[in-house]
Amino acid sequence: MNKIFLICLLVFTGNLWSQSIDDAYRYSRSELNGTARYIGMSGAFGALGGDISAISSNPASSAVFLNSIATISLKSRNTDDNLRYHGSTSYSKSDEIDLGNVGGVFVFQGSSDKKLSKFSLGLNFNTTSNFDNNFVTGGISRQSVDAYFLQKANGIPLDQLQLRDDENIADLYSFLGENFGFDEQQAFLGYQGYVIEANQDDPNNTEYFSLVEDGTFDQQYRYNTTGLNGKLSFNIATQYEDWLYLGLNLNSHFINYDKFTEISELHSNTSNDPNVTSRIDFGNNLRTNGDGFSFQLGAIAKAGDHVRLGYTYQSPTWFNMFEETSQYLETYSSTGEFVSVSPNIINVYPEYNFQTPSTHTGSVAFLFGKNGLISGDLSLTDYGDVQFKPKSDLFFQSLNDAISETMKMAPAFKVGGEYRLKALSFRAGYRYEASPFENEEIRSNLNGYSAGLGYNFGSVNLDIAYETSNYEEQIRPLNSVVLNPVSLDRDLSQFVATLTIGL
Template sequence: MKKLSFLIIGALSMSQLMAQDISDALRYSFDDIQGTARFRSMSGAFGALGGDLSAISINPAGSSVFTRSYATFSLSVQTINNDVNYFGNNRSSSESKFDLNQIGGAFVFNNTNGNSPWKKFVLGVSYDKVANFNNDWTASGTNTNNSIASYFTSIAQGLRLDEISKFPEESYSEAYSYIGYAYGYYNQQAFLGKESHIIAPVNDIPSNTSYVSNIAPGSYRQNYYYSARGYNGKLAFNMSSQFKDKLYLGLNLNTHFINYERFTYLNESNNNSGSLVHEVGFENGLYTIGTGFSFQLGAIGKLTESLRLGATYTSPTWYTIAEETTQYLETYRTEGGQEIAQIINPNIINVFPDYRLQTPGKFTGSLAYVFGDKGLLSFDYSIRDYSNTKFKPKSDPYFSSQNSLIRNTLSTASSYRFGGEYRIQRVSLRAGYRFEESPYKNNDLYGDLNGYSFGIGYNFGNFKLDAAFDQSKQDVNYQLYNVGLTDNALIDSKVSNFVVTLGFNI
């Protein structure tokens, strides 16, 4: 894979912002809290329980369940196994990452005024990894439907030839940068296709707006490489209080962090009769950083000594996101009996204006039954309307079209989490199950998630040691490009986590 060297930075105006789509919106909308080992071993069913630092991320009232100040940190190993099918050809990959995925503390202040119904006040802070973006896979197969040329021809139609062409005195870098600044991201794509000879104008005049492919119909051997790195993290500042022995109330003020990098590379070759271009290598890089804010309101009520009910409202997350893109294109063609390599390496970083993303809010209802000091059972139900996801400013024409697509494509999704714990003196045995519905109206695009978990813990007195293993499975139809070459790679993804947590009184 050709690596890009970055020499020039090109800024694009807001009206030319074309890098964001529904996949970006969803990527930052999921909140799969990785959490402590106890939290993970019960599949995150903690909304009515509390007493765990990661449980605060589900229901902020949970910190008041602590009887004394407490802190934890968690280490994890996450492994992602992908089985990828592309036009009947299967490829498998595996990626593992070791990480500090959780750290936090809760500070309990007991009310010494015996006449007050407010028994305690708790301040807490907890960091949780919401998502790990590390993922690598390859899709390989023979496509008889679409060539990468369809990507460039689809974009180029309707664009003037003189607005996607290099002047004789310009370098590729200068032309790519100016076209992006003056006309936008789509014109840059058409420029790449035209200058690499993948597409050609129907008429060689400046006002031409029609283009044809220089890659003939037939079959195309395609290898698509996907590599991503990064994370989404959440830092929660927690306040909660206990009212008498029946009610716990809490508030979280959350700061969110996004760091995401993605590289894709498509290699396509053909020996179709009539093809001028017989091989293409196309690389795209995306770099994203962002910050966001959200809040949570939660309550836990003791209906009886054993039965507990929890409720949480999680606000939308309001992100401000900055993105940069890079591109590289190389083609090989046979012309006049000679093999010609055409390399377009603009050495340009496209810097897009910051944009805003609002992810949907969520409601969670929880129920738990505690069997004294013997164990417990817990259930969480959450609902979130992903069609409420919004790019902003909504007045931007491109964002308006994406928001319309989101409303028509995404829907309300529910998640169900079950967990249980059984204690044998100082030893705790735990297990859980979770099911999360697809955010898409069409489940074939993005399947439901199924996961299970189990774990063990030991209470040493002043500190506790917990370990957990969980695994989830989900099918995803990954679309290679937004236009033209829109064929899907079917990815059967299995994510496994092993987590160890040390907790101690402070």
């Protein structure tokens, strides 16, 4: 059904925001993406070069190339989710094919009498995170969605939630968003949708009770997200004499994220009281767009003929973010009376700033002549440093405090190896990423394994790789602590093929 939306531009002071700790993690995390050689060694490239995706690990890597190259990768991404919700289990699977990586490096040789014997310029596009996720799960709960609306409503005067003679649903929903904020809009939906009722019919009343009877509820939760976090890197690097490589990345970032959720519940056994609500359908749409900037500094040093050492500093990413939301609530009474509270309003939130944490990475690689190598990276990221801005906003101050208490320093370790047999290369890797949360039930540690093959045809290289990883996490409907979470056990796998051409 086509709908004509009005625009509610939230431009006044107060709690106008809807951001959460989930957003802090979603936009800060990164996944393993890149060329097949990079994936085949689990991304352990901080002390190595010779691969376009190594630039994302250490910008000095491009100066290791002997010749100019161009590369493109295609990726097949597969997710298998085992879901638990209110004691019931379900399964979801998705598959997609997209462009995994594209880029090139131009190498320029210096004069033999100069200490800067070589420099390089590179351009690389890489997906930082893929947001695609889709599942439907359900179960029998003893907790109703009414808890969400009660939490938002208690403390809000009844006068704000009642329609005036010349007002409709869209008018008051828009007015509350413009002048008060998100919580007031949620309370309004619950009150007008007959989920909650005021304790007293008094404009100054600030306490509410539920119109949903106690009992059990057949709940269903629908979750669909799409989008990605992408990074375009402009790289410059140089080789100093024959033992040191130095590099700089200037990174342009973008975020596209769309999320639709719907939580529905049907009371398993209600009375015939027409004032009792027996069914609730509550839908929410979120659209987020952002653009940002970061930089990376890196160095690779030869410590003898067989050892390479690397270090990379990844700056915070400074994002400008734009969000808009829309909602609807539909309810049925025990006698079948239908109520729809659909404001047909798009809430356009004020632009805000978001800052991810910085990352420090130390790397070491051992080379065995032309036969192969072993490489390892150790990265440290303090997710408690995530910041929503402006810091002068009271809601962001509270949210940033909650992030610093909830999230923590999270080390990540990668190790990979490559063995060469003439033109054929065999690769394998392992990676470990610690949970960024103090409570690891929110998101568990991640373990991943990879393997790959490559063949050198001379001026052309063809590489393939397979990688799989597993982690568990909790997804809370409506980002609310008063509702039970969905527990997700995810197996994520990808198959990558890369073509590299010497220029």
